[in-house]
Amino acid sequence: MPKVVVTRRVPEEAIQRLQESCDLQYWDSEDAIPRQTLLEWVKGCDGIYLLLTEKVNDELLNAAGPQLKVVSTMSVGYDHIDVAACVRRNIAVGHTPDVLTKTTAELTVALLLATARRLSEGIDAVRNGEWSTWQPMWLTGQDLHESTVGIMGLGRIGAAVARMLSGFDCKLIYFDPYPNPKLAESLGVEYVSWEDLLSRSDFITTHTPLTNETRHLFNADAFRRMKKTAIFINTSRGGIVDQDALYNALVNGEILAAGLDVTTPEPLPADNPLVSLKNCVILPHIASASVATRRKMAVLAAENVLAGLAGAPLPSAVKL
Ligand code: GLV
Secondary structure, X not given: OOEEEEOOOOOHHHHHHHHOOOEEEXXXXXXXXXXXXXXXXXXXXXXXXXXXXXXXXXXXXXXXXXXOOEEEEOOOOOOOEOHHHHHHOOOEEEOOOOOOHHHHHHHHHHHHHHHHOOHHHHHHHHHOOOOOOOOOOOOOOOOOOXXXXXXXXXXXXXXXXXXXXXXXXXXXXXEOOOOOHHHHHHHOOEEOOHHHHHHHOOEEEEOOOOOOOOOOOEOHHXXXXXXXXXXEEEOOOHHXXXXXXXXXXXXXXXXOEEEEOOOOOOOOXXXXXXXXXXXXXXXXXXXOOOHHHHHHHHHHXXXXXXXXXXXXXXXXXXXX
């Protein structure tokens, strides 16, 4: 049987699928596998099933050896994988798009509302006994309805967010280096330049993968161009934001608030200055974390492994 390394405890359905035809080396733990252990375990393996916490680079691929056929990540993002290095070695790379799109879009909408309506401040106020009486202007926030929501990246998740927001009576605009006029028209989303996205949006939500082009895309210049009342939401990757610039923008009133599901680093230490800000809602990278979606992701990642081992096209392959 082919040897497959699984780097974390994942839903049982996925393990059962793999066990039918593979010899598993299973890191059955909620904690990440230590790098050194991973490098030892992958030696001679045919497939690796991993998460976004494991970096796939020449070091890992060399440690595995030339028989390695497939690397499968239980995530849609694959910035932790050196795909070119895999392609050079003829290793198939799988990921888990589509099954998490709506769940991730829902959390994006949750963050839009949580930041706009200051939910975490309200929850803290009740917990801390600070709710003295009903006050006309206490904890007043921003309306999502009749606002302009700017979507950076109209891919699967950006489009799903647009679809969900169609019931909120917003003006939707987007920027994408690869515009999709047909999709945009069907969603009622207007294409604008990057500069217009920054200056016209009341909310900016970003749905772009982390690449060399998007690293620190949201920097001091970008925050300076936004409205002072703008709210910035990120459910993609922490690396697309210059976090020092974001901190300064939030503290200096260049923008109103931010909602982040992703940060640099992850986990973000509790003493990171951003954590102390009332106008910054930070979640621990849970955008796709519904029970049903995580199960689907786990099974799809297993199916990618099995197809890769069989030399068949992966159900969801990463293409270079
Ligand atoms: C999560 O961030 C993912 O890429 O699936």
